[in-house]
Amino acid sequence: MKATAKAHTNIALIKYWGKRDEQLFLPTNSSLSVTLDKFYTETSVHFSPDFHADRFILNDQQADPKEMEKITTFLDRIRNLSGKSLYATIDSKNYVPTAAGFASSASGFAALAAAATKAIGLDVDYRQLSQIARQGSGSASRSIYGGYVEWQKGEKADGSDCYALPIISEQDWDIRVLSVEVTTKAKKVLSREGMKRTVETSPFYSGWLEAVEKDLITARDAIKEKDFEKLGHVVEANALKMHATTLGANPPFMYWQSATVEVMQEVEELRAAGIEAYFTIDAGPNVKVLCQPKDEHAVRDKLSLLTVVREIHHCRPGPGITYLPI
Ligand code: DP6
Numbered sequence: 279m280k281a282t283a284k285a286h287t288n289i290a291l292i293k294y295w296g297k298r299d300e301q302l303f304l305p306t307n308s309s310l311s312v313t314l315d316k317f318y319t320e321t322s323v324h325f326s327p328d329f330h331a332d333r334f335i336l337n338d339q340q341a342d343p344k345e346m347e348k349i350t351t352f353l354d355r356i357r358n359l360s361g362k363s364l365y366a367t368i369d370s371k372n373y374v375p376t377a378a379g380f381a382s383s384a385s386g387f388a389a390l391a392a393a394a395t396k397a398i399g400l401d402v403d404y405r406q407l408s409q410i411a412r413q414g415s416g417s418a419s420r421s422i423y424g425g426y427v428e429w430q431k432g433e434k435a436d437g438s439d440c441y442a443l444p445i446i447s448e449q450d451w452d453i454r455v456l457s458v459e460v461t462t463k464a465k466k467v468l469s470r471e472g473m474k475r476t477v478e479t480s481p482f483y484s485g486w487l488e489a490v491e492k493d494l495i496t497a498r499d500a501i502k503e504k505d506f507e508k509l510g511h512v513v514e515a516n517a518l519k520m521h522a523t524t525l526g527a528n529p530p531f532m533y534w535q536s537a538t539v540e541v542m543q544e545v546e547e548l549r550a551a552g553i554e555a556y557f558t559i560d561a562g563p564n565v566k567v568l569c570q571p572k573d574e575h576a577v578r579d580k581l582s583l584l585t586v587v588r589e590i591h592h593c594r595p596g597p598g599i600t601y602l603p604i
Pocket of ligand 1: 289290292293294295303309383414415416417418469470560561
């Protein structure tokens with residue numbers, strides 16, 4: 279009862295920001311992402327009647343109790359679905375530079391969902407896998423698929439209509455995502471905590487909800503039309519709206535640092551100089567810059583001149599989950 283799976287991380291182009299059900303990880307809004315080729319997690323799961331507890335080894339180290347609790351809760355859902363009460367040993371390797379502000383939880387729970395369901399003998403399709411992965415971390419629901427992906431918020435209280443679906447594949451449209459790592463004086467509000475505080479206290483949250491579904495339709499259309507300018511504009515505007523909600527929270531918080539703003543302004547200058555580049559930012563200070571393949575080097579050359587830029591990782595649209603030999 280063993281299986282190994284690999285899943286890639288994704289960057290939200292239209293953000294998931296807020297839950298309507300925290301236990302089931304049901305979001306208040308639909309979101310849209312592109313899976314990235316460069317960063318991934320590989321996870322092996324082994325269920326056995328010989329095991330007397332779950333074990334989770336992450337990057338060759340035993341996980342801490344808090345991490346272990348999340349994994350056990352997640353495995354319990356899979357055990358319930360399968361009707362088998364076996365413990366598991368999980369061996370996971372993250373090829374995600376967490377310092378670059380990529381949530382390893384997206385690729386992590388997507389890979390774990392794929393490997394654990396296969397190891398325990400559950401016959402699930404991608405839609406069900408997306409629903410299972412979602413219950414480890416919302417953004418993981420999107421990492422099941424490659425390319426451009428939409429996570430539908432659904433309406434039902436049991437989450438049965440809440441899952442991700444592919445829009446077009448990674449081969450269908452080549453864009454570049456430059457992950458720009460900046461120097462930080464990091465004090466972090468985790469995305470889970472940040473979105474909760476915003477939903478509960480920010481008067482700007484209702485404005486977010488009014489705007490986000492419209493942004494999503496624009497982004498989806500832009501992807502289908504392969505209209506880079508249209509996509510870039512809505513992606514950048516959507517990220518700014520998400521971040522605006524945090525300023526209205528109580529207590530207020532902000533993911534940006536001065537270095538973040540420097541990169542954002544440089545992207546604006548690139549556009550003023552005729553190069554189409556757009557930014558997006560998740561729950562941290564680093565910036566992801568979208569551009570077309572023809573402009574990749576010009577964008578990198580300009581951004582790398584900034585003293586606050588530590589490293590730039592170049593990504594392309596990447597694949598969905600794959601199963602590996604055990
Ligand atoms: C800003 O998926 O990390 O990156 O569901 O609580 O695990 P949980 O949150 P998570 O939140 C991601 C928030 C975001 C936007 C996005 O990826 O859509």
